[in-house]
Amino acid sequence: MRLLRMLAISALILGAWQALVTVLAVPAYILPPPSRIATALFAQAGFLATNAAVTGAEIVLGLVAGTALGMITALSASLFPAAGRVMLPLMVASQALPVFAIAPLLVIWLGFGMASKIVMATLIIFFPVASAFLDGLRRTDPGLLDLAAISRAGRFDTLALVRFPSALPGLASGLRVAAAVAPIGAVVGEWVGASAGLGFVMLQANARVQTDVLFAALFLLALMALVIRAVVDGLTRRMVPWIEETET
Template identity: 50%
Template structure:
């Protein structure tokens, strides 16, 4: 019964949004070329399914690689800052400075330097997600229960052993929270890169459709992107629940 309720709640939300969308398109007087109805978008999803699915796979690869590399880089950076106070004093300001420049301002430069291919999109995705992963994991590592560290030290554990076996395990729930955030915002980097310059992908479709006033095609790509983002978040959430089953909040 509980699983049924958990499934019905998001289904009800989606249904309500579809009804609201249909009502706005049908009765608001907004022209169809500005706000196509769900039916028009559904027709595009069916008639151009092959083309849309092929480009969705391109965007999915960009997101997946960016999420993987960004998570790895963020986790390593957090570990380095905790393990070495000297490096922490240098890296922490650089970490904060990296967020001072908007990613969308870097997108044209990265596309210019790395080209229209995969590399620029993956790097943009890494830049979008590594900060929440690093910040969450670093905070979790710093906030380890002092009593656990005292006990490990009393038992003769080295600094490296305490980091790997005490602080790391205690920080995994915080790391999971950062990873969930990263999964929800990872598509931003890929889409920004495709908007700045690409020859395929959902962002490329949206940009071209917008220029040609094919609003139904643009909405279809947007729907697929939303579905992709939700599925990615659900997959990460389910994986974390399996791996962190011992943590009460996971």
């Protein structure tokens, strides 16, 4: 039912878009109709698919690296409070810097290949995972911590057997946010400097006033983000099956 509802809403939006552009006679270079975007998708399917694969690889690798780095940071901050007091300001400072200011430096340091885009995606994904997971680790039920203390559990045992399982819902929330913002880092990196990827396609299409190709690339990017979010949702539901989600 959710899929049918989504398809119906999408069809309604596309139909209204097509009718609006046709009735108002909007030039295609300003706002192409969905039919023209679909034509561009099929006409340049191979070219768009190749570049979408590059961006997809950058997003997935950045998501994996950012998740691992965020989890390690949160676990270290929870296990060593003194280190956590140093890490937290650094985490906040890393997000205060504009992504467009960091991307050119990464391109200079790492080149025009995938490495700079993966690092960019990692930096953006790192913060929501680390902050949500650390918050979950710090909000462990005090009764469980008292029970671990009575059982004479060590710091590492308490972290592994009590804090970590209790923080899984927080980690799941951070992963869902990270999945939504994951494409931003890769695309911004491609805008600054790249030889392939959907961001590169957008820049080239914009320079040539190929608005239909630009929208086609945007459509593929949005579709990719939805697929990644669906996969992450499925994984998090398996990770914390005891949490019931309320369907809206």
